[in-house]
Amino acid sequence: MKSNNKVALVTGSSRGIGRTIALKLHKEGFEVVVTYCYDKAAGEKVFTEINKNGLLLKLDGGNERNVKDSVEEFSKKYDHLDVLVVSGMHDKPHSFKKTSFEDWKFVLNSKLDSSFLVPKYFYQLLKKTKFPQIILNTSSVEEKPQIGALAYSVASAGVANLVKSLAIELAPEGFRINAICPGTTRTDNWIGFGLEDDNMWKKFADSNPMKRVPTPEDIAEAVSYLVSDKAKYINGLFLYVDGGSRHKS
Numbered sequence: 001m002k003s004n005n006k007v008a009l010v011t012g013s014s015r016g017i018g019r020t021i022a023l024k025l026h027k028e029g030f031e032v033v034v035t036y037c038y039d040k041a042a043g044e045k046v047f048t049e050i051n052k053n054g055l056l057l058k059l060d061g062g063n064e065r066n067v068k069d070s071v072e073e074f075s076k077k078y079d080h081l082d083v084l085v086v087s088g089m090h091d092k093p094h095s096f097k098k099t100s101f102e103d104w105k106f107v108l109n110s111k112l113d114s115s116f117l118v119p120k121y122f123y124q125l126l127k128k129t130k131f132p133q134i135i136l137n138t139s140s141v142e143e144k145p146q147i148g149a150l151a152y153s154v155a156s157a158g159v160a161n162l163v164k165s166l167a168i169e170l171a172p173e174g175f176r177i178n179a180i181c182p183g184t185t186r187t188d189n190w191i192g193f194g195l196e197d198d199n200m201w202k203k204f205a206d207s208n209p210m211k212r213v214p215t216p217e218d219i220a221e222a223v224s225y226l227v228s229d230k231a232k233y234i235n236g237l238f239l240y241v242d243g244g245s246r247h248k249s
């Protein structure tokens with residue numbers, strides 16, 4: 001017998017922002033499907049944190065075969081999906097001059113392709129619920145490019161357009177599609193690019209109007225709002241969680 005509970009799937013929930021969103025949704029009563037891409041041990045750790053109440057999947061959002069397999073695996077336990085959050089990706093931040101075509105393809109696959117493929121193949125399961133929701137994690141750089149992160153900025157802008165397109169196309173079927181746009185957040189995403197550099201993080205905080213960078217918890221709170229009934233008429237929104245830093249030149 002399959003579960004009647006509300007189910008949320010969060011891609012890239014083995015760590016960082018996705019992990020915190022998964023834990024938050026679990027706390028709010030969802031059965032949560034945790035996914036990892038490369039690091040199974042990290043996925044298992046989060047799965048244990050939610051008392052194994054849900055499911056653990058390997059999901060590489062940019063790999064069509066793997067996304068289809070994930071749908072199959074998911075369907076053994078659930079016949080519906082209420083909330084889909086696409087957050088998982090890995091970056092290779094380089095300038096235009098330093099970005100190889102391989103880097104470009106990797107980042108666009110990781111962020112943009114996955115934002116298309118995961119909703120595409122989970123669509124039928126989302127359709128089974130009355131008020132299905134898709135939340136795509138883009139970035140505050142969807143608006144203004146981040147210098148030195150060319151492919152990432154372009155992919156984020158692509159995800160932003162996808163949010164707008166899906167919000168128009170799927171709303172008549174009862175869907176709500178929204179974006180969360182985090183500012184610079186201290187997660188493993190920054191490994192190799194200054195994660196441990198306290199001075200760099202102090203500079204980021206000092207340059208933010210709110211004098212700190214967002215935490216994964218700030219971003220999970222935004223998701224919590226979007227999935228709540230309070231947001232039932234909110235569709236196609238870009239919810240920035242950046243302390244207002246996007247308004248600075």
Ligand SMILES: NC(=O)c1ccc[n+]([C@@H]2O[C@H](COP(=O)([O-])OP(=O)(O)OC[C@H]3O[C@@H](n4cnc5c(N)ncnc54)[C@H](OP(=O)(O)O)[C@@H]3O)[C@@H](O)[C@H]2O)c1
Pocket residue numbers: 011012013014015016017018035036037038039040042059060061062086087088089090109110111114137138139140181182183184185186187188189190
């Ligand atoms: N951190 C920031 O400053 C920041 C700012 C704005 C937006 N964002 C966005 O927030 C999201 C999460 O970033 P984060 O900072 O939490 O990064 P993170 O700590 O590095 O976590 C990335 C997560 O994504 C998974 N992942 C990697 N490639 C994937 C793929 N192809 N398909 C599905 N999952 C994949 C990873 O799984 P494994 O561990 O198994 O590899 C991991 O769970 C990203 O979309 C990022 O663009 C981050």
